Amino acid sequence: MTFSIIIAILALSVPVVIRLAKGRGMPQVEDIRSVDLRAFRNLTDPEEEEYLRLNLPSADFRRIQRERLRAAVEYIRCAAFNAAVLMRVAEAARHSPDPATVQAAVRLSDNAIRLRSYALRAIPKLYLAMIFPGRRFSLARVTETYEQMTRQVVLLGLQYPLGQISAAL
């Protein structure tokens, strides 16, 4: 009975929470946080990891690697947050009468979705790597998509400037 009631409460509360979150106001373009892609690349660079592994005592390497991975998670969270804000920008632009803007908006929204999808998979992987600091992982696709998405924001902004979005990215 308890389990059924827990499921029931979940089913009732999730849409209500989503509705309340919408009512309170979603993040705006101004809320976009700066994400340093180069720093992220450095944090997740296997060569850098290898270098640290060879030059640091084992315990120090594990501690530093955990810190690096924690920072990488924060970067991904920021990028995913930005993607969510950009998704809203793209949604609004989708209703534009200009077909080029609509096309750019669709591409932007596709990349934002893709990035959030990668983030969803990358974050648990990074946490796993934090538990096992020696474990290899590849985040090249996240980096690649983030770059691709940033380029599309630039293209969208060239048609209709959307503030300083790309500068923040």
Next chain:
Amino acid sequence: MIQRGSLMFSLFLAWHIVWFTRVTLSLILLLVIIRRQLYKPFPLFTLHTAWIALAGMGLVAMNYAPLVTGNQFFVGVAVSNSVEAILAFAIIYQIFTQRLRHYPVVSDLGRSAFRITTLIFVVIAVGLAWFEPGQAPSHWTSAYLIMQRTARTLQCGQLVFLFLFCGYFRLSWRSRAFGIALGFGILTSTSLAINAIHSQIASGRVANLNEHFLQMLNDSTYLIAVLVWLCYCLAPEEILQRKHNPPRDGPATGTPFPDHDLEPWNRELERLLAP
């Protein structure tokens, strides 16, 4: 026999008032759907509304027909709820696929995740049915309660997934689709909770009192769900869509854009395109 003036009589009366109101509002909802031609975008929801309105009327008629026995009425309720549950499954899936149609990039992931979620909740529902069969006066009632709880558990799981998936990927909802899903969320979750409590009630006078109370609660929830659907069907879609896409965010709204400042954009492009 229920005595006038007793607590059970009051509950019985309140339950019947709620029941009749719910059936009447279902009929009104069906008329609104037909009048606003909402059967085009939501054919299965229209079928569902038609079913709950007609089956509701049928059950009211059966309740007062002297020839109808208790068992026949029970069969009527079981058939009505089973068809409603099947239609609810179809509607939830249709709402989900309609959302995905606008976002092909997440379509495959969404469908696979939906199937996996359904499978997980099938296992949970079967597990619940196996380990917590509940108490019921007869074999048929017990089987019906288990079936209903299984269906509601699955629907709750699918709805939670639907809301979380669309929320995470920020997939835009058409307001009416959200309203329909919200109505089902209210309906299935409360129905599941009531069913879980119902299956644990022991027999006796207290059980009868509780049964009337639970029936009233169930019909009240149904009434709330019908009211939610009615509100979303009566609200004009354009206004609600604008509410979902606030004007401050983009070019679609016709607000003046900030001045062009190409230099920072060019610098950004150079940095991004650099090897």
